[in-house]
Amino acid sequence: MDFLVCISKAPDTTTRIAFTEGDTRFNEEGVQFIVNPYDEWYALVRALELVEAQGGKVVIATVGGADCDPILRKALAIGAHEAVRIDAAPEDAMQVAAEIAAYAQGQSFDAILCGKETIDHNSSAVPAMIAEHLDVPCIALCTSLDYEGGKAIMTRETASGIEKVAVSGTFVLSAAKGMAEQRIPNMRGIMAARTKPLQVVPASGASAGTRIEKFALPPEKAGVKLVDADNPAELVRLLREEAKVI
Amino acid sequence: MKCIAFIQTKEGQATKASLEAAGFAAGMGETVAVVSGELHGDGGLGAVGVGRVLQGATQLDDGQLARLVSAAAEKEGASTVVCAQDHLGKAVAGRVAVRLGAGLIAGVTTAPDGNGYTRNVFSGKATARIIGNTDKLVITTTPNAIGMPEPAGGSATVEAFSADLGDPKVEILEAAAPSTGGRAPLPEAELVVSAGRGLKGPENWGIIEDLADAVGATTACSRPVSDIGWRPHHEHVGQTGIAIRPNLYIAVGISGAIQHLAGVNGSKVIVVINKDPEAPFFKAADYGIVGDAFEVVPKLTEAFKAL
Numbered sequence: 001m002d003f004l005v006c007i008s009k010a011p012d013t014t015t016r017i018a019f020t021e022g023d024t025r026f027n028e029e030g031v032q033f034i035v036n037p038y039d040e041w042y043a044l045v046r047a048l049e050l051v052e053a054q055g056g057k058v059v060i061a062t063v064g065g066a067d068c069d070p071i072l073r074k075a076l077a078i079g080a081h082e083a084v085r086i087d088a089a090p091e092d093a094m095q096v097a098a099e100i101a102a103y104a105q106g107q108s109f110d111a112i113l114c115g116k117e118t119i120d121h122n123s124s125a126v127p128a129m130i131a132e133h134l135d136v137p138c139i140a141l142c143t144s145l146d147y148e149g150g151k152a153i154m155t156r157e158t159a160s161g162i163e164k165v166a167v168s169g170t171f172v173l174s175a176a177k178g179m180a181e182q183r184i185p186n187m188r189g190i191m192a193a194r195t196k197p198l199q200v201v202p203a204s205g206a207s208a209g210t211r212i213e214k215f216a217l218p219p220e221k222a223g224v225k226l227v228d229a230d231n232p233a234e235l236v237r238l239l240r241e242e243a244k245v246i
Numbered sequence: 247m248k249c250i251a252f253i254q255t256k257e258g259q260a261t262k263a264s265l266e267a268a269g270f271a272a273g274m275g276e277t278v279a280v281v282s283g284e285l286h287g288d289g290g291l292g293a294v295g296v297g298r299v300l301q302g303a304t305q306l307d308d309g310q311l312a313r314l315v316s317a318a319a320e321k322e323g324a325s326t327v328v329c330a331q332d333h334l335g336k337a338v339a340g341r342v343a344v345r346l347g348a349g350l351i352a353g354v355t356t357a358p359d360g361n362g363y364t365r366n367v368f369s370g371k372a373t374a375r376i377i378g379n380t381d382k383l384v385i386t387t388t389p390n391a392i393g394m395p396e397p398a399g400g401s402a403t404v405e406a407f408s409a410d411l412g413d414p415k416v417e418i419l420e421a422a423a424p425s426t427g428g429r430a431p432l433p434e435a436e437l438v439v440s441a442g443r444g445l446k447g448p449e450n451w452g453i454i455e456d457l458a459d460a461v462g463a464t465t466a467c468s469r470p471v472s473d474i475g476w477r478p479h480h481e482h483v484g485q486t487g488i489a490i491r492p493n494l495y496i497a498v499g500i501s502g503a504i505q506h507l508a509g510v511n512g513s514k515v516i517v518v519i520n521k522d523p524e525a526p527f528f529k530a531a532d533y534g535i536v537g538d539a540f541e542v543v544p545k546l547t548e549a550f551k552a553l
Contacts, residue, residue: 013485014504017371026368037486093340094349119369119485119508123352128308128340137309137415140337143479153419157480158333159431164420177486178479209349209383213362213375218511224518224528229537232546235517236553238533243515245494246437246461246553 001056001147003047004109005080006100006130007039008062008090009071010120019215026120026215035071038115040078041182042175046145047113048079049180054147057081059109063090063099069198076193077185083196088203091211093121097129098206104134109170111152116141116174124174131172139165143178247275250319251296252311252329252338258286263330263389263434269294270387271328273395274358280318282306285404292401294394300407308334310411312341317409319346319382331386332433339386348382355391355512369485369508389434390491391512425478426464432483435464438492438513440483442468442506444499444520444539448476453543454498460550466490468500484509499539502527519543 011017012032020027034040047058060075060083062068072083086099104112112134117124124140131138144155151166154173185193227235239246249271253264260268260281271277272295279291279299291299302314315338319327327342329335331353343350354363355373362375363385429435439458445451448471458465465481472482483490485505491512498519500506507530510516518531521538528534535542 011368013369013508015368017368019372041486092349093352094343097340097344121367122369122489123350124336125340125343125350125352128337129344129350131309132312132341132344137307138337138341139416141333159433160333161421161423163418163422166417166419167415177482207379209343209347209380210351210376210378213377215367216373216375218371218373221530221532224531224534226528226534226536229535229542230545232535232542233549233552235533235535235546236549239494239515239517240553243494243532245515246550 001050001054001110002108003051003056003058004104004107004112005039005044005047005058005060005075006062006112006114006126007044007060007071007075008036008118009033009064009068010036010118013119017217023215024213033071035074036115036118038117038175040075042177042179043113043115044075044078044080045180045183046175050145050147059084061086061100061103063088063096063203065089072198073193074185076196076198077189078183079189081196083198085198085200086203087200091208093123093125093129094209095206097126098133099203100126101130101133102204102206103201104130111170112172114172114174116176127172127174134170134172136170136172137167138172138174139167140174141176142173143176145173145179247326248322248324249275249277249326249328250315250322250324251277251279252315252327252335253279253281253289253291254330254334255281255283255285255289258284258289260289260291261330263332263335265290265294266389266392266394267328267330267335267387268296269395270354270357270392271326272296274326278318278322278324279402280315280407282311282314288402288404293397295398295400296402297400299402299404301404302407302409303411306411307414307416308337309341309415311338312345313411314409315342316345318407325382327384329384329386331388335386339384343384346382346384347380348384349378349380350384351376351378352386353388354385355388357392366512370489370511371508388491390436429458429464432464432466432480432490433488435490436493437461437463438466438490438494439463439496439498440466440468440500441498442500443470445471451477453540453547457496457543457547457550460547461496463496468506497527498543500527501525502530
């Protein structure tokens with residue numbers, strides 16, 4: 001089985017977020033970048049497990065410049081077979097999804113796996129958009145993926161509940177916690193990653209549908225109002241009369 | 247400006263998140279709602295400013311729903327499509343954006359301001375103002391962020407609507423509602439009581455459930471206790487769990503690591519109960535009690551019951 005796993009570069013979860021150029025750009029100075037955790041821990045690992053069991057290959061794709069090569073090598077070190085970098089600065093979900101769909105259109109993947117959202121943009125838009133371009137189903141928020149009787153069987157967990165679904169043919173999936181366990185690359189994987197294929201392909205030139213005009217940091221919190229442990233009724237009063245949340 | 251609002255229903259009424267989306271749309275211009283589901287009367291849509299409801303076939307998958315909504319947008323000459331930012335809304339919105347060649351602005355948190363829309367980025371650590379580059383736009387609204395408009399005194403007319411929807415592609419084998427004990431599911435909950443390692447063991451969660459009952463809240467937990475199986479997966483809130491936006495979030499025995507905060511920084515009011523006065527969570531809290539959870543929480547429960 002051949003899988004395409006889409007990954008993106010994200011700032012490490014403990015990054016102190018700051019902006020520059022009049023709050024129009026994210027300040028990358030000193031920032032550690034990682035593979036978006038949902039892409040790496042859940043989408044990539046599950047694809048690798050399936051290929052280890054049934055044969056085939058896992059191809060990683062990202063939309064970005066050469067600054068994305070380290071995360072591609074990381075994914076190769078974890079076990080992916082090939083990496084593809086679609087050479088364009090990622091601008092928004094519409095552009096990224098269109099570029100990935102354009103690349104995938106010419107290939108024959110059994111499934112395209114993504115993480116459920118990126119930890120910097122949090123839109124959860126790209127998987128559904130790729131699916132619409134390719135006219136295939138998209139199953140989001142998946143916590144498991146298996147193949148049975150020629151169909152892909154997935155479990156997804158949403159606020160409305162837990163669903164088990166079946167799909168035939170190619171599909172897009174977005175992976176959530178539960179799909180797989182994070183894998184740490186070992187020395188052998190890191191060495192092998194250096195010589196695995198990393199192909200740079202030209203972008204198709206898709207346009208972005210939106211642009212970020214300005215960023216802002218939230219206002220500083222006023223500081224916690226402490227209530228005495230012996231007087232919880234006071235907390236209840238504050239929540240009702242001052243905060244007005246109950 | 248003419249808008250389409252994609253509405254989800256539950257037992258014949260539009261869901262709260264859908265009503266917020268419809269109200270948001272109605273605030274921008276004439277809004278036509280699109281529903282695929284059973285509707286009692288106008289499902290509450292007239293009250294948020296919707297004039298007409300187009301009712302399509304039921305039991306559609308997200309690909310078919312996107313075709314229904316896009317066909318309605320084209321028929322009505324709408325420039326903007328609004329959905330709730332819940333799992334189905336997100337699925338439909340992305341597809342509609344591709345079908346209409348429209349930019350997508352996901353998870354808007356405030357009313358529109360000029361041509362810009364505000365949304366959270368970096369897992370809630372910052373906000374961004376987004377401008378659309380396209381003639382049409384698809385917008386999704388974050389549940390429990392926009393609020394409901396003042397009730398308009400109208401009722402919406404409901405008419406049947408059909409379009410070429412293609413074949414269903416997803417077969418549902420099993421479906422089970424979440425076991426939240428009759429309380430609102432976490433992503434929509436307005437009141438949440440959450441606990442973590444400070445509770446020391448799963449057998450001690452009774453005090454948390456009692457507090458949640460007294461408050462009328464849904465229960466949640468931190469990642470470590472979900473990973474070791476003290477609490478079910480779906481309760482885990484945080485960077486790799488779910489993000490919630492309740493009006494009130496009470497955190498008991500949770501230290502407040504950045505990854506946990508990423509899941510709860512959308513809460514209106516945060517209360518932290520922890521016996522460690524240096525717990526980082528106090529820096530993100532509005533109110534706090536420094537004390538032993540096993541003593542404080544039962545007393546707090548009594549205080550809520552006395553309301």
